[in-house]
Amino acid sequence: MNVFIATLGTETNTFCPFPTGYRTFGRIFHGDATKHTMDLFSAPLHVWRGRAEERGWGVAESICAFAPPSGITVRSVYEALRDELLSDLKKAMPVDIVLLSMHGAMVADGYDDCEGDLLTRVRAIIGPKAIIGGELDLHCHITETMITTADVLVTFKEYPHIDTIDRAEEVFTLCADAAEGKTRPVMATFDSRMVSMYRTPVEPMKGFVARMQSFEGKDGVLSVSMGHGFPWGDVAEVGARMMVVADGDKAKAAALAEKLGRELYDMRATTVTPYWTAAEAAAHADGAKASRPIVLADVADNAGGGAPSDSTFVLRALLDRKAKKALVGLIWDPIAFQIAEEAGEGATLELRIGGKCGPMSGDPVDMRVTVRKIARDVKQSFGDKGVKMEVGDAAWLQGEDGVDVVVNTHRTQLFHPDAYAPLGIDLGAYKTLVVKSTQHFYAGFAPIAADVLYVTTPGSIEPDFANIQYTKLARPYWPRVDDPFSLTNQ
Ligand SMILES: [Zn+2]
Structure with a gap:
């Protein structure tokens, strides 16, 4: 054969x-x-x-x-x-x-x-x-x-x-x-x-x-x-x-x-997945008394579905809430990475983060951050059978108000907590972990999370299935209609 x-x-x-x-x-x-x-x-x-x-x-x-x-x-x-x-x-x-x-x-x-x-x-x-x-x-x-x-x-x-x-x-x-x-x-x-x-x-x-x-x-x-x-x-x-x-x-x-x-x-x-707004999820996670982090999945900005991975809606909600011990990643922002890398580990600087790819990315966010760690050629696991995915170069940026971010250079969703290992981040030290992923994060993050909340924001893959602007789909479908089979008598 x-x-x-x-x-x-x-x-x-x-x-x-x-x-x-x-x-x-x-x-x-x-x-x-x-x-x-x-x-x-x-x-x-x-x-x-x-x-x-x-x-x-x-x-x-x-x-x-x-x-x-x-x-x-x-x-x-x-x-x-x-x-x-x-x-x-x-x-x-x-x-x-x-x-x-x-x-x-x-x-x-x-x-x-x-x-x-x-x-x-x-x-x-x-x-x-x-x-x-x-x-x-x-x-x-x-x-x-x-x-x-x-x-x-x-x-x-x-x-x-x-x-x-x-x-x-x-x-x-x-x-x-x-x-x-x-x-x-x-x-x-x-x-x-x-x-x-x-x-x-x-x-x-x-x-x-x-x-x-x-x-x-x-x-x-x-x-x-x-x-x-x-x-x-x-x-x-x-x-x-x-x-x-x-x-x-x-x-x-x-x-x-x-x-x-x-x-x-x-x-x-x-x-159907129950969705939270960014403000609701930020308030819930920041106010929780859990011993482990609460994971917020930023599903509309999942690069794994074609989104830019640089939207700032959830980051903004955490900052507005004055949340403490929160980490947002991976934000695809090669420009912010380059500036942070140039400043070097330990440097504190004003940095404009995310919001660069279009209206679906929201507005860029200006933060005063300290560059905690730079890591190059980072990989992350996909599942537990040795499959590795690219992250690119990454920087851990500590925000002075309690919200940290990780920016990276390879547009990807966050699959697994081990993406953060080369940065030396202790995920257990956070109350809130925002992951830009729809569901793949779950295998790696659910075991370390007290709870997982799915958050909907504007974005390239907003889960508003009833209103996706199809031009080629001729058949009725749920949830645009309640019962498409009854409509066509089959
Ligand atoms: Zn898939």
Whole structure:
């Protein structure tokens, strides 16, 4: 058997003002990602190479290109990366299995469904018999083109995405079985007509994930995924979809997808995250008598959803409240970092922080700060399996009024408390920790927190799902309407 592996993807926030070009992709690997440290979207390549080599199978590795979430991908950049992958595939032929690590919500100028486009072109090269498997982030748009061209698609089940490696193992097993003729995977989906975010560590989603898994490996059901959807993608097929892979029986796959999709729909009201305003959350956390910090998640400014990560709304609320022992980070502010670095550790200076990228970032905040520590080339963990993500250079700035900030140079969400370790910050000394992240922070921060509050502010990914300005979504959806199924009589 010969296996071809590659990564190409990003999560496109079509409402984000920054285009996704080569600079956003950062380091692109041309066939050697598995010789380097795993990150979230190269991890599947490590798994797939290892599993194939264990069996003595041939492995052809192509590009590994993943851009952190930002705006629409530049057309020439998408086409060049795609064509490099396809050219490598042609050279690698004959290939029995193609395994692709994708995101599922990549939009390029002229391509609303990049994954569908890529899978269609891969299928044209390898022919109808070879197996195509794909691993997707659960914040994906699952399209009809994708499920008709691939044999096996599996999304992460957990948000935070702590199961990337487990899902990569699953994709490999399902595709290897199919290539060896043990199974004949077929897929079906069901559109739950919902646009929202779903937190899987807590009920009712925790139980729903367990329920999805309870069907797998029995009665011809090979895999069950829930594509949560990515709300800030203006594409026709945005929204939550159930996806089932069954062995040879498409009707069975469709029936289970519908059954679970309707169950999800029926519990829609109970999956909603309660949000606090910045002022309410600042007052609650600052006034609390907890022995551990209270974490405020600044969800609308999550770089992981395409936001700038330099908004100041929560920082302003803490300063207005005259909060003590509060820490806000990561604020993406390379200019403030440069000035702080130049001043040096121990220096006290007036610094203008954040609020630089546009109206959704709020106003910049002028603070008198002491530079406590500068750290370079900082990394942070993603999950507990050795996956590391870039932070860039970072500065711990101690505010004279009780609110500290960490500014950094690589636009990213805050995934894990270990991002602060090179700065020597003792997180236990704070009452309030503001994290610019929607949910990925949870795995690392919940264990050290007395409580976690989700805060809504203006921002690029404001969780106001009823009012997102879609132009391509024609179907009614909840929460824009209360009961979209009753409207269409289905
Ligand atoms: Zn995601």
